[in-house]
Amino acid sequence: MEFKELPPVKEQIMKCVRCGKCRSVCPTFAEIKDETAAPRGHVFMVGMLRDGKVEPTEDVYKRLSNCLMCETCSVNCPSGIDIHELNAAARSYIYDKNPSVGKELVFDTMWTRPGLLKNSVRLMWFAQKSGLQKLGRTIGITKLLPGDLPKAEKILTDVPYRAAKNQLGEVNPAQGEKKYRVGYFLGCATNLLNPEVAKATVEVLTHNGCEVIIPKDIKCCGLPHIANGKMETARQLAAHNVKLFNSYDCDYIISDCASCSSAISHKNIEFLLGGLKIEDQAFEFADKTMDLTKFLIEVLDVEPPANPKAKKIRVTYHDPCHLANAQGIKEEPRELLRRIPGVELIEMKDANRCCGGSGTFSLTHYDMSMKILDKKMDNAMMTGATKLATCCPSCMMQLRFGANRNNWDAEVVHPVVLLAECYKKTPALKV
Amino acid sequence: MDFAAIKDELAKILSKDKLLTEELDLMYYSYDSSFFTQMEPSVPQAVVFPTSTEEVQKVVRFAYENNINIIPRGAGTGETGGCIAVNGGIVLDLSKWDEIVEIDARNMQVIVRPGVIHARLNEELSPFNLFFPPDPGSSQMCTIGGMVANNASGLRAVKYGTTEQYVLGLEVVTPTGDIIYTGGMQARCIKNVSGLNLTKLMIGSEGVLGIITQIRLRCWPKPKARGIAMAVFDQLDDAPATVLDVYKAGILPSGIEILDSSAIKAVNEFKPEINLPNCEAILLFEVDGNPPSVDYEGRQIKEIADRRARSVEWATDPQRMAQLWEGRSVTASAASRVRADGTRVFAGEDVSVPLSKVADTLRAIRALGEKYGIQVVNYGHIGDGNVHTAPVINPEIPAEVERVMKLVDEIHHLAIAMQGSTTGEHGVGVVRRPYAKQEHGQAVEYMQKTKAAFDPKGIMNPGKLF
Numbered sequence: 001m002e003f004k005e006l007p008p009v010k011e012q013i014m015k016c017v018r019c020g021k022c023r024s025v026c027p028t029f030a031e032i033k034d035e036t037a038a039p040r041g042h043v044f045m046v047g048m049l050r051d052g053k054v055e056p057t058e059d060v061y062k063r064l065s066n067c068l069m070c071e072t073c074s075v076n077c078p079s080g081i082d083i084h085e086l087n088a089a090a091r092s093y094i095y096d097k098n099p100s101v102g103k104e105l106v107f108d109t110m111w112t113r114p115g116l117l118k119n120s121v122r123l124m125w126f127a128q129k130s131g132l133q134k135l136g137r138t139i140g141i142t143k144l145l146p147g148d149l150p151k152a153e154k155i156l157t158d159v160p161y162r163a164a165k166n167q168l169g170e171v172n173p174a175q176g177e178k179k180y181r182v183g184y185f186l187g188c189a190t191n192l193l194n195p196e197v198a199k200a201t202v203e204v205l206t207h208n209g210c211e212v213i214i215p216k217d218i219k220c221c222g223l224p225h226i227a228n229g230k231m232e233t234a235r236q237l238a239a240h241n242v243k244l245f246n247s248y249d250c251d252y253i254i255s256d257c258a259s260c261s262s263a264i265s266h267k268n269i270e271f272l273l274g275g276l277k278i279e280d281q282a283f284e285f286a287d288k289t290m291d292l293t294k295f296l297i298e299v300l301d302v303e304p305p306a307n308p309k310a311k312k313i314r315v316t317y318h319d320p321c322h323l324a325n326a327q328g329i330k331e332e333p334r335e336l337l338r339r340i341p342g343v344e345l346i347e348m349k350d351a352n353r354c355c356g357g358s359g360t361f362s363l364t365h366y367d368m369s370m371k372i373l374d375k376k377m378d379n380a381m382m383t384g385a386t387k388l389a390t391c392c393p394s395c396m397m398q399l400r401f402g403a404n405r406n407n408w409d410a411e412v413v414h415p416v417v418l419l420a421e422c423y424k425k426t427p428a429l430k431v
Numbered sequence: 432m433d434f435a436a437i438k439d440e441l442a443k444i445l446s447k448d449k450l451l452t453e454e455l456d457l458m459y460y461s462y463d464s465s466f467f468t469q470m471e472p473s474v475p476q477a478v479v480f481p482t483s484t485e486e487v488q489k490v491v492r493f494a495y496e497n498n499i500n501i502i503p504r505g506a507g508t509g510e511t512g513g514c515i516a517v518n519g520g521i522v523l524d525l526s527k528w529d530e531i532v533e534i535d536a537r538n539m540q541v542i543v544r545p546g547v548i549h550a551r552l553n554e555e556l557s558p559f560n561l562f563f564p565p566d567p568g569s570s571q572m573c574t575i576g577g578m579v580a581n582n583a584s585g586l587r588a589v590k591y592g593t594t595e596q597y598v599l600g601l602e603v604v605t606p607t608g609d610i611i612y613t614g615g616m617q618a619r620c621i622k623n624v625s626g627l628n629l630t631k632l633m634i635g636s637e638g639v640l641g642i643i644t645q646i647r648l649r650c651w652p653k654p655k656a657r658g659i660a661m662a663v664f665d666q667l668d669d670a671p672a673t674v675l676d677v678y679k680a681g682i683l684p685s686g687i688e689i690l691d692s693s694a695i696k697a698v699n700e701f702k703p704e705i706n707l708p709n710c711e712a713i714l715l716f717e718v719d720g721n722p723p724s725v726d727y728e729g730r731q732i733k734e735i736a737d738r739r740a741r742s743v744e745w746a747t748d749p750q751r752m753a754q755l756w757e758g759r760s761v762t763a764s765a766a767s768r769v770r771a772d773g774t775r776v777f778a779g780e781d782v783s784v785p786l787s788k789v790a791d792t793l794r795a796i797r798a799l800g801e802k803y804g805i806q807v808v809n810y811g812h813i814g815d816g817n818v819h820t821a822p823v824i825n826p827e828i829p830a831e832v833e834r835v836m837k838l839v840d841e842i843h844h845l846a847i848a849m850q851g852s853t854t855g856e857h858g859v860g861v862v863r864r865p866y867a868k869q870e871h872g873q874a875v876e877y878m879q880k881t882k883a884a885f886d887p888k889g890i891m892n893p894g895k896l897f
Contacts, residue, residue: 014826015774018464019764020508024548024571033527034451034480035459035507044462059455078701078764079774 001275003093004050008085008271013050015079016043022073022083027354028066031371037066039073039083046090056094061229064090066365068358068372069227070321075328085271088226095229164191164198165214172202172212179209180299183250183288185241187260188220189393197393200420201256201292207423208300215244221255221263222272223322224359231272238263238272242285253288254295256416258320258392259359261291262327291323292416293332293391303339304422310342315418316385317345318376318399319352320392333391336415340422346383350375357398369398370405377402380410388412432497434476440497441477441521444489451478460504460515460522466776466835467512467862469826475502475516482528482544484602484610484644491642492608494521500890501606503638505545505577508569510777511860513581513637517894523642525576531555532645538619539650540599545576545643561650564591566686567856568760576643581858582635586760587717589814590685591651593856595634599623602645603633606886616647632881637858638892640885654685654719658729659752661707661744662714662736667691669739670712671789674813676735677716678786682728686717687814688759691793693769694810694821698758700768705758710741714813715759759810766808766821775808775821778862779839782846783817783855795845796820803838805831817855859896867897 003009022039023029035041042064048054064087073083164186182205190198205212219241222234241264245253255261262268269286273279296302315337323329330352337345356362356372376399380388388399388410400412432440438452451457454474461472476499481487494501500520507514507526516522529546536559543552550570553562567573567585577583579601584593600616600623614630615623633640664670674687690698695707707713714736718728729745736743746752766775784792793809800807800822811819822838824831843853843866852870853863867875875897885891 011772015767017764017767017775017777018462018469018507020464020506020569020572021761021764023506024550034478034524036451036456038459041459044459048458054455054458059453063455078761079767080701 003089006089007274008082009046009050009089012081012086013043013047015081016040016047017079018044019078021076021078025072025076027070027072027356027372028068028368031368032066036063039067039077042067042087042090043081043083046086049090049093056097058094058098061091061094061098064094066368068321068354068356068361070354070358071325072321072352072354075325088229088231091227091229092231096232159193160195162195164195165216167195168198168202168214170214170216172206172214174209174211175206177209178211180211180251181249182210182212182295183245183248183253184212184214185221185245185253185255185257185260185264185289186214186218187255187257187393189397190257190260194393194396194414197256197414197417200414200417201254203420203423204296204302204416205254208296208302210300213248213250215248217244221257221260223259223263226263226272227359227361235272235276238269238282239278242269242273242278242282245288246281246285250288252290252295252299253285254290254292256292256391256414258291258323258326259394261289262322264289265327268326291327291329291332291391293323293336294327294329296416296419297332297335302336302419304341304419307341307422310422312342312344313387313418314344314346314383314385315387315389316348316380316383317351317415318348318355318380318388318390318395320390320395321352321354321358323391324352333389333415336419337389340415340418343418346385348383348385349379351379353379355395355398355402357392357394359394362398373398373402374406377406377408381406381408386410387418389415389418391415432499437476437497437499437521440493441479441490444493445479445481445486449480449482449486452476460507460524463507463509463512463514464777465510465512465860465862466778466826467860468515469776470832473515473517473519475522476519478522478524480524480527484604487523487604487642487644488608488610490521490523491604491606494890495606495608495888498888498890500893501642502892503576503580503642505574505580506548506569506572508573509577509581509860510780510857511854511862513858513860513892513895514577515861517861520890520893525642526574529574534559534561535619536561539621539652540619540647541650542645542647543575544645545574545579547575549573549575549578556650557653560653562653563597563648564651565594565597566591568763570760575646575648579634579643579646580636580638582856584812584856586686586688586756586812588812588817588856589687590683590719595631597649598630598634599647599649601630601633601643601647603641604644605641606888606891610644611641614647616645621649635858637860637895639882639896641891654721656722656725656747657685657717657719657752658725658745658747659755660716660718660729660732660736661746661755662716662740663708663710663742663744664712664714664739665710665741666739667711667793668790670714671786671793671813673714673736673739674789675786676738677732680731680735682718682731684716684728684732684814685719686715687812688715688717689713689810689813690715690759690762691809693806693808693823694762694766697765697768697808698762701761701765702754702758705754707758708742714740715755717756762808762810763819763821766810766823769808770806770823770825773806773823773825775823776826776835778822778835779842780819780821781817781854781857782820782842782851783815784846784849784851786816788849788851789813789816789818792818792845792849792851796842799838799841799845803834805835805838807838812855815855816851861895864894864896871897
């Protein structure tokens with residue numbers, strides 16, 4: 001579809017009355033503090049692009065990319081504008097006119113092929129373990145990386161050797177009576193960087209009567225592509241995943257990754273595939289998708305076994321933007337934590353403010369990302385918690401780096417990992 | 432002086448991070464919230480972000496010596512084109528200069544730089560049990576500098592008045608580059624009648640007389656309790672009548688707000704959880720003070736409003752109060768929600784009329800909307816006769832734009848005919864300048880002479896006010 005004809009571009013730009021409400025909530029604007037970084041400024045610039053008053057150049061892209069895509073502006077916009085969708089559409093439009101070899105390599109070649117992506121992460125693991133990364137840093141090779149990557153590569157720490165998919169089967173049978181057949185949308189980052197989360201997800205689901213299907217050929221959810229102007233690639237990835245999951249006839253399709261669950265949500269699937277030939281299939285898929293935390297509370301109503309001897313742990317929770325803003329899921333992860341014996345949930349100030357990770361943002365805008373992260377860490381550390389829980393691998397990576405950078409020894413953890421620990425000593429009831 | 436030369440000279444005065452000169456960046460400074468700038472954006476030649484009085488002075492002196500226009504700007508949330516370089520020039524964005532210089536709690540005062548956000552100021556004052564009472568709907572984003580320059584007020588003007596009542600003194604960089612201190616800027620007293628009142632002259636001057644660089648504000652003790660009564664009416668006329676009934680009973684609420692049926696729809700679309708009842712009009716009465724007096728006045732208002740209203744809800748639960756108040760404060764931009772393919776425009780949005788004529792005005796505005804085939808959403812500070820009208824149009828349809836401009840013109844004339852004013856709190860800027868003669872007659876000449884005394888070269892925010 002032509003840029004001008006995309007629904008948000010066609011229908012929403014005129015809705016912006018430039019009231020400036022977005023200036024008061026945008027984490028990026030709070031750092032830059034000039035109109036070029038205000039979400040209403042982005043809407044204005046997308047309008048200029050649409051009307052041909054500015055050319056789709058890299059200069060415009062650069063300004064539009066001063067945005068975390070955290071959606072805080074969109075959920076707070078009194079006029080109801082999906083500002084992040086406008087921004088994504090414009091980035092894609094500009095990208096199409098100014099293809100970049102680097103991005104082609106990362107987003108079209110590597111990030112669309114799970115095998116290649118896995119091998120790259122393996123390589124990273126080897127570099128870390130063999131000391132090559134340290135050597136690279138010492139002799140300055142990493143400085144040759146493009147953009148902010150020389151500074152940002154240190155965020156990518158502790159890559160595990162074995163990906164989750166290598167440790168989990170395609171079909172994971174339910175323990176006890178089978179209640180649901182659940183498709184598990186195992187995202188790239190969980191698979192490659194946080195396999196312990198994937199294992200916990202499967203443990204918790206199977207323990208609670210779900211047969212868990214992990215299709216072998218899952219591809220990226222496409223969110224990094226949307227954020228980086230690769231809309232067409234995101235569409236192709238989404239279409240692939242739609243067909244793949246539909247072939248399994250699942251009752252639900254869940255993801256433990258906030259970004260993936262927002263990418264496969266009805267709203268985003270409609271944004272990507274609405275109006276195309278595949279629409280009916282896409283909606284059949286999207287109607288079954290749900291974030292793991294919501295599924296555990298609303299559908300399974302999980303109740304971990306009581307354990308009076310459970311060790312008390314102080315946990316604070318960080319809302320991932322793709323969960324709280326994109327899907328309005330705030331209460332479910334908290335409720336899940338409260339149900340875990342021994343957990344004392346302590347709210348941090350501005351828990352729903354972005355951590356500055358935002359997928360690839362920390363890699364492309366390192367300094368800004370760190371300013372936003374430091375504010376988050378100040379609020380998190382004030383709670384005195386020993387665990388910092390969140391539901392997004394990108395946030396987890398960023399927060400781990402933040403804890404490290406601030407010499408804070410709290411463990412960054414997905415709530416499902418804490419929940420899985422409750423079941424370890426309690427076998428499922430046999431019916 | 433050509434553009435390249437201006438850029439070079441400014442680069443000598445300010446560091447790189449305090450200056451925008453690339454054309455693409457400058458475009459972002461071509462608008463505020465007004466419909467006028469949506470239709471006719473004006474791009475400045477440079478944008479600067481000074482964060483000291485000396486930096487402002489240097490920029491102003493440079494501009495004065497070279498006959499370059501200077502346009503002060505806060506958060507750009509104004510609705511009149513007041514901060515736009517309609518005749519070119521340098522925009523002075525003061526929103527980054529957001530330092531709270533001193534909270535003098537014992538003397539109940541605070542000194543701020545112009546870029547401090549209203550909501551933040553009250554957050555910082557709260558631990559001292561103080562507050563700065565004017566409460567604009569744009570509290571989360573507007574700056575104190577902008578509030579002073581426009582004499583802003585908002586939802587609590589009924590009891591607490593407008594910004595001018597709280598400004599004790601100002602530091603101002605004049606158009607010739609002098610630094611002056613007005614009123615009690617350098618004193619700490621509350622009462623002060625010494626000298627010509629230049630403070631009052633600067634307040635609401637919309638940047639045509641100088642740049643406000645520091646503000647000394649008087650604060651008030653924060654009320655201990657608060658409650659909100661929501662009265663639901665089936666007849667529009669019953670709402671203004673109830674307001675007069677409440678005053679007659681000797682009650683002065685801190686705020687009295689009205690939302691008409693369209694505004695109610697818009698709020699419910701934006702935040703369904705607020706769940707306002709469908710009706711012709713809603714009045715929100717806010718009372719504050721000591722707990723017993725809040726309780727007493729709340730009950731009194733309920734009793735009075737019950738005579739005409741379908742129902743009255745008295746809320747003291749903080750969550751419900753926050754919901755109701757937020758519902759009202761976001762109406763301005765949420766008004767767009769009443770039409771899928773339309774948007775509200777900020778034009779003709781701020782008339783002020785006598786209390787006795789509010790009902791007639793609301794009816795007349797509705798009739799004008801029908802005459803021009805344009806949906807209008809009415810809401811506002813009915814307690815002081817300040818009606819906000821939101822025409823909802825599709826700005827991409829030229830015929831609708833033409834009709835709305837006629838509608839707005841008639842609304843402004845209506846206000847004057849009602850013995851009111853074209854603007855109660857948003858200001859004149861560019862958009863209400865055509866009515867200056869009609870509103871002020873020969874006094875406009877004296878306004879122009881006053882400006883000339885401050886600004887002999889006419890470089891300070893030209894094209895505004897009169």
